Amino acid sequence: MTSPAAPAGAPIGHAEIRTILIGVVLAMLLGALDQTIVVTALPTIGRDLGNAESLSWVVTAYLVTSTSVTPLYGKLSDIHGRRVTLMAAISIFLVGSVACALSPSIYWLIGARAFQGLGGGALISLGQTIIGDVVAPRERGRYQAYFAAVFTTSSIAGPVLGGLFAEYLHWSLIFWINLPLGVAAYVMTSRVLRLLPRHEHPHTLDLVGAGLMLAATVSLLLALTWGGSAFPWDSAEIAGLFAASVLGWILFSLRLVKAREPFIPLSVLANSVVRNGVIAMFFAIGSLVGLSVFMPLYFEAVLGLTAATSGVALIALMGGAVTGATISGRVMVHFT
DSSP: OOOOOOOTTOOOOHHHHHHHHHHHHHHHHHHHHHTTTTGGGHHHHHHHHTOGGGTHHHHHHHHHHHHHHHHHHHHHHHHHOHHHHHHHHHHHHHHHHHHHHTOSSHHHHHHHHHHHHHHHHHHHHHHHHHHHHHSOGGGHHHHHHHHHHHHHHHHHHHHHHHHHHHHHSOTTHHHHTHHHHHHHHHHHHHHHGGGSOOOOOOOOOOHHHHHHHHHHHHHHHHHHHHBTTTBOTTSHHHHHHHHHHHHHHHHHHHHHHHOSSOSSOGGGGGSHHHHHHHHHHHHHHHHHHHHHHHHHHHHHHTSOOOHHHHHHHTHHHHHHHHHHHHHHHHHHHHHO
């Protein structure tokens, strides 16, 4: 017979914290690795599935859906508890990974990546929230090294692994590898997270705001993707997509002002540090994602490098990003 689980809210010992930490770090590694391991396999995926023009959507679909649901997961975890929310997110992510690995076409893969992003949007943000629940504020700095290790590992090892899998094995392995990591994270955190105290707060999920942002973003991306290729830039189709995007952003802005609990609380932008950080991240992440997607295509299609060599060549970019993030973090702490 197994001993009964400790009641929720019971004191959490160092052993339980260590188990939670390992499980949460694995979950965060899933989310971080999935954003980098795909990029060097994109040319191989395009050749295999026969549609190189839509390859950027393999990355974009994941980022759009994961970004759209990330704020919702915070409220869901307050309503239903951290454990239930994280378990659901990991399950969605793993189902999406299987669907990606079995993709028979590029459009199936794009749809599966969008579904995968619905779970991936919680893995990093909710992991940090859980650590905040179990670790005292004065001790949280000690655990930042684990988070830094996760992002350093995923940024540098991800492109290399993706290139090796694509060249020597099969690109689907970049999604199959999520299963053992995800199952381990699920098992390790499932029981121990029952010990977390419940901080239930009534919330209203702003699904309308999330939907408006998603619709506005997708309309804009479709216009930029199809303009000049599928349709002329001055065609009614492209003009309609741009108009839909503008309308979507206007309605989204009004929703942020009018909603009782908006999708993104505007009050957080009153802090100049947060506001300037968001602006800087907009340009930095936009540049990094664009380079991460198209540099492997350039390496392989123009320079003739193999997928594995392309992954190694991308280390300079990813290593520079990690170094820059580390330095900028210290600079911000010093000057703010």
